[in-house]
Amino acid sequence: MNPVHLELKNVSRAVFRRVNKTRVKTQILSSLDLIVQRGELVTIMGPSGSGKTTLLRLINRLAEADSGSIMLNGKDIKEYDPFELRRKVGMVFQIPVVFRGSVNENLAVGMKLWGYENDIYALARDCVIPLELLNADAEQLSVGEKQRVCIARALANQPEVLLLDEPTSALDAASAEKIETLLLNLRKEKGLTMVWITHDREQAKRTGGKRYFLRNGRLEEDHE
Amino acid sequence: MNELIALALTVILVMLAAAYARRFGIGKEISLSGTRSIVQILILASIILVLFKLPLYWSLIVLLTMVAIAGHTTYTRSGKLDKVFPAAIFSIASASLLMLVPFFLFGIFPLEPQYLIPTGSILIGNTMNVSSLAIDRYRGEIKNRRNEVEAYLALGAGPKVAASACLKQGILSALIPSIDNMKNLGLVWIPGVMTGMLLAGASPFTAASIQIAIFTSIFAADLMASNLLLHYSTSSFFTGAAQLREDLE
Numbered sequence: 518m519n520p521v522h523l524e525l526k527n528v529s530r531a532v533f534r535r536v537n538k539t540r541v542k543t544q545i546l547s548s549l550d551l552i553v554q555r556g557e558l559v560t561i562m563g564p565s566g567s568g569k570t571t572l573l574r575l576i577n578r579l580a581e582a583d584s585g586s587i588m589l590n591g592k593d594i595k596e597y598d599p600f601e602l603r604r605k606v607g608m609v610f611q612i613p614v615v616f617r618g619s620v621n622e623n624l625a626v627g628m629k630l631w632g633y634e635n636d637i638y639a640l641a642r643d644c645v646i647p648l649e650l651l652n653a654d655a656e657q658l659s660v661g662e663k664q665r666v667c668i669a670r671a672l673a674n675q676p677e678v679l680l681l682d683e684p685t686s687a688l689d690a691a692s693a694e695k696i697e698t699l700l701l702n703l704r705k706e707k708g709l710t711m712v713w714i715t716h717d718r719e720q721a722k723r724t725g726g727k728r729y730f731l732r733n734g735r736l737e738e739d740h741e
Numbered sequence: 742m743n744e745l746i747a748l749a750l751t752v753i754l755v756m757l758a759a760a761y762a763r764r765f766g767i768g769k770e771i772s773l774s775g776t777r778s779i780v781q782i783l784i785l786a787s788i789i790l791v792l793f794k795l796p797l798y799w800s801l802i803v804l805l806t807m808v809a810i811a812g813h814t815t816y817t818r819s820g821k822l823d824k825v826f827p828a829a830i831f832s833i834a835s836a837s838l839l840m841l842v843p844f845f846l847f848g849i850f851p852l853e854p855q856y857l858i859p860t861g862s863i864l865i866g867n868t869m870n871v872s873s874l875a876i877d878r879y880r881g882e883i884k885n886r887r888n889e890v891e892a893y894l895a896l897g898a899g900p901k902v903a904a905s906a907c908l909k910q911g912i913l914s915a916l917i918p919s920i921d922n923m924k925n926l927g928l929v930w931i932p933g934v935m936t937g938m939l940l941a942g943a944s945p946f947t948a949a950s951i952q953i954a955i956f957t958s959i960f961a962a963d964l965m966a967s968n969l970l971l972h973y974s975t976s977s978f979f980t981g982a983a984q985l986r987e988d989l990e
Contacts, residue, residue, distance in 0.1 A: 533987075577895055579891055579895060579985075580987070581980075595982075599982045599984075600897040600899060600983065602897075603895055603896065603897040604897040608895040610895075614892040616889065616892070616893070616906075626896055626898070630896060630897055630898055671896070
């Protein structure tokens with residue numbers, strides 16, 4: 518068995534939601550545990566508002582857990598420099614956000630930040646981005662193309678873990694299938710550890726990874 | 742007699758504006774601001790009468806008080822974010838005082854309270870307006886572009902990189918009125934200093950020269966103050982772990 522890569526212990530998190538102009542505290546994650554081995558892919562399913570996105574944001578440290586600990590390579594994520602942590606733990610959002618500029622410039626963000634020497638062409642090929650799109654305005658791309666750019670941009674950081682927040686839910690069926698295939702191939706080729714949020718049980722089954730259901734703030738393994 | 746007519750006219754205009762603005766839900770704010778401005782300017786006139794006869798350091802105290810009040814106004818406009826108050830005071834003070842110095846250093850005006858206070862107040866007031874606009878827009882941009890800012894953060898970018906597009910937009914939006922004013926200077930409007938000097942009997946050329954010097958100084962101070970303010974207040978929108986604050990209203 519591969520070593521533990523990512524471990525969440527007793528993680529709890531409440532959020533404030535605005536209901537009729539008053540802020541209501543809602544406990545969305547409650548003493549949640551999760552262990553992910555190096556190179557493993559796990560999928561997490563659950564209804565809207567169940568805390569799936571929040572869970573990923575805690576791992577990437579875009580938000581802070583109220584209690585509990587999150588360990589990466591056996592080290593509490595709070596002991597990492599937050600920028601270095603986010604380099605190691607890449608995240609792809611549900612709605613793809615491209616930055617102003619060309620596709621090329623988007624893919625080069627990681628290089629600028631971290632001083633890596635990445636082969637943009639190889640990166641584009643890996644993520645099935647046609648080379649003729651490299652100089653195109655990223656904001657003019659289709660949603661599916663934008664999502665591929667976002668995946669490539671995250672991979673340019675050479676992450677160990679990739680957090681995927683419903684990466685195909687904003688796409689049409691054909692684009693969704695392409696992105697799904699792309700991600701599964703990337704995992705195989707690069708041995709990435711992946712935490713994949715999806716609301717589609719069939720997709721979760723297709724990934725072949727361990728499946729969890731987020732219910733009442735905790736993860737339950739889905740054996741169906 | 743003329744002064745009383747001018748004051749009466751002002752009161753009537755404030756009342757009419759407030760009554761009209763009520764339909765937009767800002768009637769109370771307009772009537773309060775209008776009343777405040779009338780009272781404040783009358784108090785200021787009385788103080789200036791005294792100040793003109795006092796030693797120069799009193800004028801500096803007055804200017805610093807103006808800076809503090811201006812800083813607080815901008816701070817309020819930011820949604821009272823941490824660190825914005827000192828950042829606003831620093832940016833308004835440094836930009837406006839830096840642009841004030843050449844007027845007295847090169848002898849454009851004699852170093853006397855009656856020149857120092859009005860010129861200083863013009864610069865402070867304008868930098869306050871632009872700083873308030875800039876921080877308000879910056880906050881709005883960060884809030885509206887949360888996804889973009891967080892996409893940068895998720896790649897390991899720091900707050901300054903993540904918010905840079907919002908910062909640019911904040912400064913640009915705040916400076917649009919100043920840029921438009923500069924473009925239309927003399928075409929659409931005759932600015933205050935020039936009007937005052939002309940009314941006081943100065944030659945149009947002298948009035949125009951002084952006006953353009955003040956105008957460019959105002960623009961430079963606006964640019965500097967808004968840059969400094971947004972630069973130093975960026976960290977207020979983020980936590981120590983470079984997370985975008987969730988309580989941005």
